[in-house]
Amino acid sequence: MLAVATAEQLPVQQAREGNPEAWDTLFRRYQLPLYVYVFELAHNEQTSLDIVQETFIAAIRHIGGLRDDEKFGGWLFGIAHQKVIQLWRKHGGKEILFDEIPEPPDEFENSPDDLLIRREQEIEFMNLLNQLPSPQRSVLLLHFVENFSLEEIAHITETQIGTVKSRLHYAKRALRKLLEEKK
Amino acid sequence: MKTPRDILFARHENVEPKLDAIRLSVARELNNKETREQSFQEFFASLFLGCSKNFWDELIFPCRRIWTGLAAIWILIFVVNLSQRDPAEMMARKSPPPSPEMIMAFRQQEKLLAELIGSNEPRIAEPPKTFSPRPSSERRFETLMT
Numbered sequence: 001m002l003a004v005a006t007a008e009q010l011p012v013q014q015a016r017e018g019n020p021e022a023w024d025t026l027f028r029r030y031q032l033p034l035y036v037y038v039f040e041l042a043h044n045e046q047t048s049l050d051i052v053q054e055t056f057i058a059a060i061r062h063i064g065g066l067r068d069d070e071k072f073g074g075w076l077f078g079i080a081h082q083k084v085i086q087l088w089r090k091h092g093g094k095e096i097l098f099d100e101i102p103e104p105p106d107e108f109e110n111s112p113d114d115l116l117i118r119r120e121q122e123i124e125f126m127n128l129l130n131q132l133p134s135p136q137r138s139v140l141l142l143h144f145v146e147n148f149s150l151e152e153i154a155h156i157t158e159t160q161i162g163t164v165k166s167r168l169h170y171a172k173r174a175l176r177k178l179l180e181e182k183k
Numbered sequence: 184m185k186t187p188r189d190i191l192f193a194r195h196e197n198v199e200p201k202l203d204a205i206r207l208s209v210a211r212e213l214n215n216k217e218t219r220e221q222s223f224q225e226f227f228a229s230l231f232l233g234c235s236k237n238f239w240d241e242l243i244f245p246c247r248r249i250w251t252g253l254a255a256i257w258i259l260i261f262v263v264n265l266s267q268r269d270p271a272e273m274m275a276r277k278s279p280p281p282s283p284e285m286i287m288a289f290r291q292q293e294k295l296l297a298e299l300i301g302s303n304e305p306r307i308a309e310p311p312k313t314f315s316p317r318p319s320s321e322r323r324f325e326t327l328m329t
Contacts, residue, residue: 018213020210020213020214023209023210023213024206024210027206027209028206031199031202031203031205031206032192032195032196032198032199032202033192035195035198035202036191036192036194036195039195040191045198049198049201049202049205052202052205053205053208053209056205056206056209057209057212060209060212060213064227064228065228067233115186115187116184116185116186117184117185117186117187117190118184118185119185122185122190125187125190126190126194141191144186144187144188144191145188145191147188
């Protein structure tokens with residue numbers, strides 16, 4: 001499992017001052033999670049690599065706009081998310097903008113590891129993930145890949161916390177249902 | 184058993200060398216002067232906006248009623264001050280200075296008036312009496328003689 005570094009360990013301030021080593025550390029830390037997130041939404045290797053590169057360049061250019069260093073990860077994923085949306089818009093995709101789902105129940109599991117998948121279920125898991133509507137898939141990926149909080153996911157995807165909660169709940173429920181059926 | 188994160192990362196492990204190459208290419212961009220300048224500009228813009236927002240949030244917004252009251256009082260003082268000014272003074276301030284033609288016409292009228300009155304000859308000023316200092320005892324003698 002990839003060790004998730006805490007925000008305090010990340011040299012964001014040094015990166016802000018233009019330290020190349022600090023940027024290298026930050027990019028090394030986020031390159032694979034960002035790629036995974038973008039690829040699972042874009043489904044194209046070259047496009048995903050391009051988006052990761054553009055995200056890194058945009059991060060260097062706009063680091064001055066980041067106020068809270070502890071939110072660097074969410075901020076970086078927010079840039080990547082916007083670039084994915086631009087890509088969808090370019091290809092005429094509208095689903096990210098329009099999805100109406102009901103409010104989730106009060107009980108809510110907020111751990112990315114509450115779903116454990118057996119080796120023989122991995123393919124089914126990935127198939128189902130790809131069948132989910134893009135908004136739900138996006139929220140679920142952010143939850144799985146970086147364990148972002150509901151507030152952070154809402155900030156990255158520029159949606160309401162209630163919407164994020166609903167999307168996450170129904171996506172997880174769909175996954176769990178499938179995994180139970182396949183047992 | 185694996186977590187979804189493990190499965191997702193394992194699926195894309197083979198792309199790591201390409202990501203490393205991207206990271207190095209972006210590092211070259213970091214040394215680009217234009218990129219640095221843009222970053223600094225954004226930093227200062229963000230700082231300015233942040234300060235403005237803090238100023239508003241901490242100083243103006245919590246006491247907005249007091250600030251509004253103060254502004255209303257200032258406006259009232261200004262209006263009262265404006266309404267109590269002397270209108271003649273205002274007119275005098277507003278009227279432009281007389282032109283040379285007006286001054287000439289005024290002098291001609293003055294001259295005409297003087298001619299009508301009859302004292303068109305210019306007054307000859309009496310020459311000042313010469314004063315020669317003398318002792319006071321001599322002056323008293325003169326008085327007694329007369």
